[in-house]
Amino acid sequence: MRSLLFRTAIPALHLFSPKTLTLTLTLVPLLPRSFSSKSPPMASSKDEPPSSSSSLSIEKQFEGFRAHLEDSNSLRDRIRAVAVEMESATRILYSSLLLVHQSLPISEVLVKAARQIEVLKGHYGRLAEILLECPGQYYRYHGDWRSETQTAVSLLAFLHWLETGNLLKHEEAEKKLGLGVSEFGLDIEDYLIGICFMSNELPRYVVNQVTAGDYDSPKKVLKFLTDLHAAFRMLNLRNDFLRKKFDGMKYDLRRVEEVFYDVKIRGLAPVETAEEHSMQT
Template identity: 30%
Template sequence: EKDVLEIKKARRVLEILTKDQRLKNYGPYKNAVQEYVEALAYYFVIKKGFIPTRGELGSDTETYLMGLSDLSGELMRKGINDAIKGMAKDTVKMRDVVDEIYGLILDLDLDGGEARRKTDQVKYALARLEDIVYDMKIRDKL
């Protein structure tokens, strides 16, 4: 697939850039790597049905978890859109993936302002999807 080739090119660039230690704490670079992790993880979840490992993405632990936290927002939006389209089982899948992300983040017990904000972001996405799944069950849509 063309998208996979583009992603692999981006990963090679990322691997080259991560060798420069000065970039590790540079804000725009960190944000770009988190976006990369989020985009590639989204691809894995939607096309392959699972969350990729940190190793598969070539990312450090913190960046991986921050990217997955951002991914939860995208999966929440997809789950909501799936519910609107009457695709209840897909909404449940998105809820399950966000629940898995939340478990990964809680297991690591991250500190810090950004980590706390990102954890809250995942918790919100999970709660929103749980509410939607509950509503679908009540209405016999599931």
């Protein structure tokens, strides 16, 4: 009777295996002893970082950058506009100098070139006025007119040599261009590069002069280039643009030497006096 009641109370217990029974019991969730329906506390708004003030400071800084860049670009555009006019003036000056290769009198060449020199001087005056608006920033904008300055120095040096037979000095070049006032002067490296450019014209000048019957010009040009090349060798030049231009000067010197020796071998060179020979030695 007792076994019958036990089977009736749990009629299907004998149908489960021990493993199945254990798995079934473990799947029943257990509730904690104390359950609270309250949600976790939210973070206070006071703990958030002050992003609004940080954004304003960043925006204010970049607003200053924007104004600075706009002023700089406006100033650079004005400088480049003057540089374009300087380039045009140097091209006209160079075209005037080309007449010397046609055996025209040097006096006529100098008169035509003098007009463009005054034009160039006026352009440099305008450039100096613009640079007064940004004191202490000469080399920041220097690259915008550097090439034109080097060309101008080479042409002025060639003109000066045609007129005097001597090298145009740095101070003389500044004076001709109206520079040397306040912070706006002639950069030494630009001057030296311009002198190297000037030497490129001398071999052509010698050939044209000999063709025109001036057999004394090779000796004069050779002496000038030899002294100039020796002076450049005093400088400790590094592997940059100036060094490359100086290396090109030796080829100009070699071409002039070839013309001089050719004229001398053919017996076309004037006979040197004892006084001239002693001065050269």
